[in-house]
Amino acid sequence: MANLVSLERVSLVFGTSHVLDEVSVGVLTGDRIGVVGVNGGGKSTLLRVIAGLQEPDSGRITKQGGDDGIRIGMLSQDDSLDPAATIRETVLGDRPEHVWAGDPRIRDVLTGLLGGIGAEAVGGLDSLVGPKSGGERRRLALARLLVDDPELLLLDEPTNHLDVEGVAWLAEHLATKRPRPGNATVAITHDRWFLDAYATLTWEVESGHVTSFEGGYAAYVLAKAERDRLAGLQAERRANLMRKELAWLRRGPPARTSKPKFRIDAANALIADEPAPRDSVELATFATRRLGKDVLDLEDATVTVGDPPDERVLLDRVTWRLAPGERVGIVGVNGAGKSTLLRALTGDVPLAGGRRRVGKTVAVAYLTQEVRELERFESWRVIEAIEDVKQWTTLGGKEISAGQLATRLGFPGGRQQSRVGDLSGGERRRLQLTRLLLTEPNVLILDEPTNDLDIETLTSLEDVLDGWAGTLIVVSHDRYLLERVCDHQLALLGDGRLRDLPGGVEEYLRLRHAAPARGGSSSSARPAAASAGASxxxxxxxxxxxxxxxxxxxxxxxxxxxxxxxxxxxxRLHGDMAENATDPGRLRELGTALQEVVDEREGLELEWLEAAEVVG
Structure with a gap:
């Protein structure tokens, strides 16, 4: 494998912050690298340095064949498309139709990202870029890069604005359709499922340094856990050394002048080299109001958008009854009405037919895709925006102030005095979640909660949702989150109906694959009861x-x-296996019993699906 790009002792300082601190990494042909790290940690800067768009302060960057040796293409988070150009000009350039239409790889890109040869999903190849939404423009920029197919492809958050199906397609395309001798891909992503499906290497950018791990997200987590375990042992040894040295130094002032200087220097070095604690994000669970047996119900509900003759039915006589403590994830094609369904639940969208019922004790908190509710706090300090909800709260049985809570939520000291308008996208999202949780709701509705959140914050959020005592509804393209925190999934397939997904996201992808066209409804996707509690x-x-x-x-x-x-x-079997981890014979017995349970469950799920097809 040849080295496409290598960085040797590269450093870059912004103000007083070392964004890159003597970083040495290389991209080899065949590499598929995922880049992870906290927001603001330098991931995008690293990509710009590799692309040659950002000059480092020191160090050396070497590219195969020199500056003109390889083609590098980069998808940034900035929109640089010409609004006056057509989709054909933007994505396909000056390629003759017989060339791009006859290329299976280009057809796959058009189908996967734009809806097909005619780009139906974005209004046709000859429509202008200007009127397109931010998400559509993002897909166009990604499609253009994949059609151009440079040797080194750099992608900054490529899964943004892609639905579950789009993320699955992109992972497969990058892993199976793009690889060939001389190619490599580097992608910044917070989508852990995508990272596992796509990456052969994972780079973690932290405190100006880049650490490389073999494999995708699962391998990265395992390697980090082992590294932290070893670091814990080292820290314990280090703490013992420090205690001994400090105790020795403090044994009486009269004797201090006679102590060997090298011992004093050694103790001071131990103290000076003690690493600062990592600024981790700790989201916390708060008490929820008690829910009665009635939560939120939609009965024979119809929702339409637009006016005749362009009126479109998003929800067509949908009946959905949420149970107390139910945890449901919602997936669907873009434009199918996922956010509209949530707003219909909260009463923000009027029903064209049917009715909505709300339990007497229901207290709803709704996280929208936008952070518009923070706009009125633009000039406020972070601590003021938190105290606007509550100045004191109870956490872990203890009463703590808003300032203490802000520190635990990743806004330490001086950051609490920052203006809300100066926060990064991830920080604003975190503040938004904090304010919502402080209202102590018992129904939590999250619309694309993973937007702008890094993996560390996502993990903390999932820890909160794992212990959430109320009813939870999540719309997300992050299938890792859906499968982690939700008990079951529902799908909106664009036909105005809700379909239960006993097989989860995989079943949704099978239904979409069977559909006649991406973005259209599937003839096999007959409506089913929205949940086990549906009427x-x-x-x-x-x-x-x-x-x-x-x-x-x-x-x-x-x-x-x-x-x-x-x-x-x-x-229970999993618990027994954990208790008998050192007994191989008992483990084999439990493993056999567990396999019997899995086999029986698969048979029952098939029986359920067959009955569901009859119900419709």
């Missing part, structure tokens, strides 16, 4: 008579009870 007020398939539907619903109810019991049994 079943949805249309049935013509082939099923009322008696068959009733019988199928009984089967579904029976299977759901059996699946619940199997889940409890599986949980």
């Amino acid at each position: 079943g007020d949805t249309e049935t398939t013509p082939a099923a008579n009322p008696a068959q539907v009733r019988e199928a619903r009984k089967v579904m109810a029976r299977v759901e009870k059996q699946l619940a019991r199997l889940g409890e049994r599986e949980q």
Whole structure:
């Protein structure tokens, strides 16, 4: 493997901050590198240095064949598309139609990102770039880069504005369609599923340094855990040394002048070399108001947008009843109405038909995709924006001030005095979440909560949601988050209906793959009950008579009870395996029992799906 680009002892200082501190890394042909790290840690700067768009203060950058040796393409977070150009000119350039239409790789890009040869999803190849939304322009910029196919591809948050299906397509394209001798890809991403599916190496940018790990996110987490374990042992040894040296130094002032100077210097070196604690983000759970048996219900609800004759039905007679403590993730094609569904739940969007019911004790907190609710705090300090909700709260059984809470949430000392308008996107998102949690809701609705959050903050957020005592609804393209914090998923496929997904995101992707065109509805995606607690007020398939539907619903109810019991049994088996980790014989017995549970569950899920097809 040849070295496409190498950085040797590269340093870059912004103000008093060492963004890159004597970094030495290299990109080899065939590499697929994922770049992770906290927001503001220098990831985008590293990519700009590799691309030659940012000159370092010191160090050397070497490119294969010199400056003109390899083609480097970079997707930045800034929009640089010509608004007066057409999509054809932007993405395909001056390539003749017979050239790009006959190239399977280019057709795959057009289908995966723009909806097909005619780019139906973005209004046609001859439509102008100017009127497109930010998300559409982002996809156009990514499509242009993938069509150009440079030797070194640098991507800064390529999964932004992509839905679950788009993220899956991009990971497959970069991992299977793009690799060839002489190519490499480096991508900054906070999407952990994408990182696992795409990356062969992971770079962590932290405190001006870049550490390389083999593999994607899972391998990176395992390697970090082992590194932290070893660091813990080293820290323990170090602490013992420090205690001994400090105790020796403090044994009586009269004797101090007779102490060997090298011992004093050694102790001072130990103290001076003690690393500062890492500025970690600690989100906290807060008490939730008690929920009654009624939460939020949509009954035969219809929502439309636009006026006749351009009126479009986003939700068509949807019945959905949320249960106390239910944790549901929602996926769907862009424009299918995911955010509209959330706003219909909260009452922010009027229903064209049907009704909405709210439990008496319900207190809703709604995190939108925008941070517009922070606009009125632009000139406020962070601590003031937090105290605007509460000045004191209870955490871990103790009453703490807003300032103490802000410190634990990643706004230490001087950062609490920063203006809200000066915060980064990730910090604003964190502040928004903090304010929401302080209201102590019992229904939490999150619309794309992972936007602008780094992996460390995402992990902390998931820790909060793991212990969330109320009802949780999450719309997200981050399938790692959905599968981690939600018990089941629902899909909006663009046909105005909600479909339950017993098979999770994988089932959604199979349905979309079976659809006749990306962005359109699938003939196989017949509507099903939105959840186990749904009333079943949805249309049935013509082939099923009322008696068959009733019988199928009984089967579904029976299977759901059996699946619940199997889940409890599986949980007990996992606990037994943890307790018997040192007994190989017992572990084999438990493993056999666990496999039987898995096999039985798969059979029940298939039975449920067959009954669901009858219900419609």
